Amino acid sequence: MTTCQNCKVRPAKVHYTEVVNDNMVAMNLCLECAEAKGIEINKAGSYGLGDLVAGLIDDTVDSEAERISKVRCPSCGYEYSDFKKIGRLGCPECYDAFEAQLVQVLRHVHGSTQHAGKKSTQVGERAAIRERMSALRGELTEAIRAEDYERAASIRDEIRGLEAQVEDDA
């Protein structure tokens, strides 16, 4: 096992490469020395992507940063500080909740803030139809119970129509 090149005592657990004056320098440090150097380490012993991503927005002024970190996603209750900690968002709605804060991150990671490519127009079409069908089946039961057979027949026809659509696609 390699020994930490800083303290030369403990076994090296953190391995990474630094670029110094265009040269690659392999670094092998123990957990303690790595921490002293300010390198955040996740449990697996390597950097969490979260630290890299979340670290990008650390330049903000303190009081402002404080305010920003308290912004909360109305859908899942996630705070922006949670994202900074683990580098992942809580739910899809977080993207709207933290929109202003994320712009910098997106620019840095992707060089863009606007999606291009495959769109999601067809997405979920069949899932939506199946949902509608299940709602209609409930209405059908209801209509039969109310002995409203005319309505029941029209609901049945609608369900058949939807069934045919789902089958055609599959």
Place this chain on the structure above:
Amino acid sequence: MSTFDSSDLVGNPGAWLDGSGDENEIVLSSRVRIARNLHGHRFTHNCDSAELDAILRKSLDAARRARAFALSRYIAMGEISTLDRQLLAERHLVSKDFLHNSASRGVIFTPDESTSLMINEEDHLRIQGFAPGFDLGGAFRRANDLDDQLAPDVELAYHDRLGFLTACPTNLGTGMRVSVLVHLPGLVHSKEIHKLLESLRKLNHSIRGFFGEGSEVMGNFFQLSNSAALGTPEDVIVKNLREMVVKVITYERRSRELLFRKAQRLLEDKVWRAYGLLRYARSVNTKEALSLISAVRLGVGAGLVRDVPIQTLNELVVYIQPAHLQKRRGTTMDAQERDVSRAECIREALTRSGRG
């Protein structure tokens, strides 16, 4: 349904690493990963078990309707042994994350392992398409086809401006990561690899060691991939990486030629020593094995070693890993026993190919 036993997989390396394909002495395989999430659910890491189960149910329902999976079956991570999980990870069918988190998580893949879907990984859906050699188009087609087949049956988290929404903002937009597994001994020996690393980074691509933790690189195997997923359409992401890989192949070829011109005897000696060790060693650890395989691979590419097909060496890269060795023996082994078994596995493979 019978319990899954990965023993069926042990004897073949998976279609995507069969050693065929274009530029196969430098590019081992091509891979495309697409991340998707279901609308109306929190991201996996933020879910309780009931929500994970709901996501799993919806995702599986869609997967079972997908044409690509007509002959596939779902493998629940919680229902198979640790060793089987590890074997799937060694074949890149599941991520290392699945080794520790298994409840409500699983994978479904085609019999040839060229298309797979992980459910409840970092993102709800992780689609993967693989192809042997340098074939990004083939890998993309597989992943994209599956995405098309799943889309009508699940409502996905999608944003008009930001595209497909992912747990980590690095995957946002297309949700796509395109990568190749490359063998670059020439660039490593000539010390050119660092320059390449820097220039790739500037061009928004990333390169990292394929085996080994952190920056430790084993056997000169690297993974090259795009780092931006937002703002560039899928076909352009594929095209950009393809052009990058073509350049890397050219540089690697040039480095190898130069090396052989400048230090022919030294290199020949290195190649044949490695060959001798692989052929006769009685105990070898993963790191040494990969480094020896790397040297022999270089020798095969240069036409020095003629009785070992590239395919055998590509297969070995998979077979010498711990879970594969243990499944092959049908028993668990400690590190020392594995080193012995690894040496044996390599000797057998080389003897077989030498005869064939």
